[in-house]
Amino acid sequence: xxxxxxxxxxxxxxxxxxxxxxxxxxxxxxxxxxxxxxxxxxxxxxxxxxxxxxxxxxxxxxxxx
Amino acid sequence: xxxxxxxxxxxxxxxxxxxxxxxxxxxxxxxxxxxxxxxxxxxxxxxxxxxxxxxxxxxxxxxxxxxxxxxxxxxxxxxxxxxxxxxxxxxxxxxxxxxxxxxxxxxxxxxxxxxxxxxxxxxxxxxxxxxxxx
Numbered sequence: 462x463x464x465x466x467x468x469x470x471x472x473x474x475x476x477x478x479x480x481x482x483x484x485x486x487x488x489x490x491x492x493x494x495x496x497x498x499x500x501x502x503x504x505x506x507x508x509x510x511x512x513x514x515x516x517x518x519x520x521x522x523x524x525x526x
Numbered sequence: 527x528x529x530x531x532x533x534x535x536x537x538x539x540x541x542x543x544x545x546x547x548x549x550x551x552x553x554x555x556x557x558x559x560x561x562x563x564x565x566x567x568x569x570x571x572x573x574x575x576x577x578x579x580x581x582x583x584x585x586x587x588x589x590x591x592x593x594x595x596x597x598x599x600x601x602x603x604x605x606x607x608x609x610x611x612x613x614x615x616x617x618x619x620x621x622x623x624x625x626x627x628x629x630x631x632x633x634x635x636x637x638x639x640x641x642x643x644x645x646x647x648x649x650x651x652x653x654x655x656x657x658x659x660x
Contacts, residue, residue, distance in 0.1 A: 478589060486594035488587075493596070502595050 463522040467495045469513040484508040528585070535584045542576030545569050604650035612643040 470480055477495075481488040484505060493499035494509075501509070503517075510517045549569025556562050583591055616639055623630045 478587070481589045485592070486589075487592055487597065488589050490594055490596045499596060505595060 462500060462524065463497050464494055465520055465522070466491070466509065466513070469515055469520065473513060475512075480509070480512060483512045530584045530586075530588070532588075535580055538583070539577055539580035542573045542580060545573030545576060547573075549573060600651055600654045603654055604647050607650050608643050608647035611646040612639055615639055615642045 466480075470477070475483075477488050477491045481491045485508070486505065490499065490501075494501060506517045506521060510520050513520065546569070549566045549572075552562060552566035552569060556566060616635065619630065619635050619638070622628060
């Protein structure tokens with residue numbers, strides 16, 4: 462799974478730390494999400510999409526892996 | 527190094543200090559009972575550990591320490607496998623006791639199994655935290 466969190470974060474000038482505190486997770490979790498190494502829950506994915514004013518579909522790109 | 531001085535950290539260190547004081551008081555006023563002495567010693571040890579954990583935590587931002595869904599998943603997975611390791615170690619200890627007649631009682635195994643469980647849980651937590659794909 463690939464994500465566009467970094468791209469959207471840059472668009473809204475948000476640091477990993479700020480995004481993490483807005484969605485209520487550790488900064489480490491955002492790091493792993495951006496690397497595509499962690500599959501978030503639907504609740505977290507929705508929370509991030511809401512903060513970054515986008516949709517889950519736009520944010521997460523699901524591949525065969 | 528920036529040190530946080532918020533309510534959570536201060537109360538955690540405060541509880542640690544109170545535990546040390548209680549442990550010291552128990553040791554000071556003990557009546558010679560071994561159990562009470564052990565309890566006092568454990569209280570001091572727990573208090574010191576709480577103070578150290580509190581001080582280490584105060585150097586990290588709040589978002590580095592919160593219990594989020596990823597940490598919960600890591601803990602659950604590490605706990606699941608640590609449980610299996612504990613069960614396996616109990617089976618191995620029982621079988622070894624049976625085969626080689628080691629004369630080990632169940633009471634003696636208790637601490638070993640507890641130690642194995644705690645160590646394996648810590649190692650597994652570290653491993654899943656580094657591996658990240660949970």
